[in-house]
Amino acid sequence: AQTVTQSQPEMSVQEAETVTLSCTYDTSESDYYLFWYKQPPSRQMILVIRQEAYKQQNATENRFSVNFQKAAKSFSLKISDSQLGDAAMYFCAYRRGAAGNKLTFGGGTRVLVKP
Amino acid sequence: GAVVSQHPSWVICKSGTSVKIECRSLDFQATTMFWYRQFPKQSLMLMATSNEGSKATYEQGVEKDKFLINHASLTLSTLTVTSAHPEDSSFYICSAREASGGGNEQFFGPGTRLTVL
Numbered sequence: 068a069q070t071v072t073q074s075q076p077e078m079s080v081q082e083a084e085t086v087t088l089s090c091t092y093d094t095s096e097s098d099y100y101l102f103w104y105k106q107p108p109s110r111q112m113i114l115v116i117r118q119e120a121y122k123q124q125n126a127t128e129n130r131f132s133v134n135f136q137k138a139a140k141s142f143s144l145k146i147s148d149s150q151l152g153d154a155a156m157y158f159c160a161y162r163r164g165a166a167g168n169k170l171t172f173g174g175g176t177r178v179l180v181k182p
Numbered sequence: 183g184a185v186v187s188q189h190p191s192w193v194i195c196k197s198g199t200s201v202k203i204e205c206r207s208l209d210f211q212a213t214t215m216f217w218y219r220q221f222p223k224q225s226l227m228l229m230a231t232s233n234e235g236s237k238a239t240y241e242q243g244v245e246k247d248k249f250l251i252n253h254a255s256l257t258l259s260t261l262t263v264t265s266a267h268p269e270d271s272s273f274y275i276c277s278a279r280e281a282s283g284g285g286n287e288q289f290f291g292p293g294t295r296l297t298v299l
Contacts, residue, residue: 169231171228
């Protein structure tokens with residue numbers, strides 16, 4: 068079974084600084100997708116960024132970027148120029164192959180942003 | 183973007199009663215919907231996957247007779263917690279995948295907080 072591990076329960080960052088969240092996963096599949104989701108206090112899950120395993124180039128979305136190390140099965144998220152609105156729980160997630168397959172979530176990392 | 187709604191957003195019920203939670207895709211048709219459970223300060227745990235017109239597939243350890251899932255149309259799935267007890271109190275979240283041409287995303291509802299007294 069696939070597992071997703073987030074080793075940092077909580078991370079704190081100063082406003083305008085950069086923070087990196089760690090995620091490792093375990094799979095024997097070659098076709099899969101990785102995601103980072105943000106869950107603010109409202110608890111609405113928001114997709115932050117997505118990475119297809121077959122793509123070597125790391126995904127970026129504005130201030131958010133990933134470091135995808137396929138051989139190491141590592142998928143970290145970097146938040147640059149942190150803003151107060153970035154404070155939330157962040158979940159790393161794995162999905163095997165086709166879109167109908169289920170998401171497997173990591174345990175989450177709480178990000179605190181200090182003004 | 184694709185919008186998924188849940189109703190109710192919160193519900194309080196007495197022990198032994200049943201509660202129905204609705205998940206609707208508002209502007210797209212959803213072939214597949216997923217139901218998750220989230221305890222305080224924990225991650226999302228998948229309960230079941232439902233495909234329109236067929237029986238739901240439950241994850242190991244989830245009681246299918248207690249958590250009844252119906253996906254009768256391409257825009258609506260329901261989760262019924264039968265004979266609810268205090269340990270069923272949790273945050274329930276659904277997500278939906280677009281039927282066609284929607285790429286690879288699952289779109290999440292805002293969640294339903296269930297409190298069983």
